[in-house]
Amino acid sequence: MQEMRYQKGGDCDVVRRGATTQMVIVLTLTAMLGVIGFLAAGTAARSATRTTATVSLRKTKLGLILVNSRGHTLYLFAKERNGKSACSGSCAKFWPPSLQRGKPTVGSGVKASLLGTTRRSNGSLQLTYNKHPLYSFALDKQAGQTNGEGNLAFGAKWYAVSAKGTAIAKASTTTTTTTGTTGTTGTTTTTCRYPPC
Numbered sequence: 199m200q201e202m203r204y205q206k207g208g209d210c211d212v213v214r215r216g217a218t219t220q221m222v223i224v225l226t227l228t229a230m231l232g233v234i235g236f237l238a239a240g241t242a243a244r245s246a247t248r249t250t251a252t253v254s255l256r257k258t259k260l261g262l263i264l265v266n267s268r269g270h271t272l273y274l275f276a277k278e279r280n281g282k283s284a285c286s287g288s289c290a291k292f293w294p295p296s297l298q299r300g301k302p303t304v305g306s307g308v309k310a311s312l313l314g315t316t317r318r319s320n321g322s323l324q325l326t327y328n329k330h331p332l333y334s335f336a337l338d339k340q341a342g343q344t345n346g347e348g349n350l351a352f353g354a355k356w357y358a359v360s361a362k363g364t365a366i367a368k369a370s371t372t373t374t375t376t377t378g379t380t381g382t383t384g385t386t387t388t389t390c391r392y393p394p395c
Contacts, residue, residue, distance in 0.1 A: 251266070251267065251296060251297075251298045251299075251300075251302035251303070251325050252266065252267040252302070252303045252304070252305060253265070253266065253272065253302065253303075253304050253305065253308050253313060253325065253327065253332075254266075254267075254269075254304070254305025254306070254307075254308060255305060255306065255307040255308055255361055256269060256271075256341070256342055258271070258342050258344055258358075259344065260344050260347060260358050260366050260368055261360070261366065262307070262360065262361055263344070263358040263359060263360065263366060264308065264327060264332070264358070264359040264360070264361070265341070265342075266296055266332075266334060268341060269341025269342060270334045270335075270338050270341060270343070271334065271335065271338055271342070271343065271344050271346065271347075271358050272296060272327070272332045272333065272334060272358070272359050273293065273332070273333045273334070273335060273346050273347075273356045273357060273358055273359065274327075274330035274331070274332065274333070274356070274357055274359050274365055275293070275330075275331065275333065275352075275354060275356055276354040276355045276356070276357065276365065277352070277353050277354030278330065278331055280329070281314075281316050281326055281329040281330070281331065282316060282331070283295060283316060283318050283319070283324055283331045284353075285331075285333065285352060286318070286319055286320075289351075289352040291336065292335070292336050292337075292351065292352075293333040293334070293335060293336070293346070293351075293352075293356065294333060294334050294336065295318065295322075295324045295331065295332070295333055296324060296325040296331075296332040296333060296334060297322050297323065297324055297325070298315055298323045298324065298325050299323075302315075302325060307361050308327075308361060309361070309363075312327050312328045312363045313325065313326070313327055314326045314327075314329070316331055327359055327363045328359075328362070328363020328364070329363075330359060330363060332359065333356070335349075335356070344358055346358075347366070347368060348367070348368065
């Protein structure tokens with residue numbers, strides 16, 4: 199390491215040229231590793247939802263439902279019509295669309311004739327089943343969870359999808375009330391368990 203001495207105001211300061219150069223190299227490498235890590239995280243996040251799609255059936259507390267290649271529940275959004283997605287932006291963060299790359303495959307009990315795609319506003323292809331765009335739910339952390347079932351979010355309810363391609367509507371709370379001699383009246387209410395409602 200080279201030292202360079204110079205006089206400033208009567209005091210002698212020592213500048214280590216090699217140490218300064220090493221510090222610049224370390225900072226540059228740290229910044230480069232940070233950028234590489236950021237890019238790798240973005241790629242991993244995209245590949246988590248954009249895979250060669252496999253749609254299968256899985257038995258859950260709701261019965262047999264459609265799941266993705268990781269075993270996560272696939273949902274439909276009741277607001278959507280004509281096979282077009284109505285979920286983007288913050289909606290798609292809570293309800294990631296099931297995107298397709300390559301030819302989708304179907305598991306046992308799933309009808310290949312009901313599987314299709316729709317083009318999203320950003321140009322990507324989203325899987326559909328019986329003309330319903332398919333989504334997973336960000337709060338379903340493990341295979342077989344159905345935390346999104348019956349949720350009211352972003353203007354409509356979300357439902358797990360049956361093998362027939364229809365919504366599996368199961369109420370989360372049921373209350374029965376008896377009124378005098380006129381009989382029994384049943385009231386079903388569904389509550390929102392996750393934001394935004």
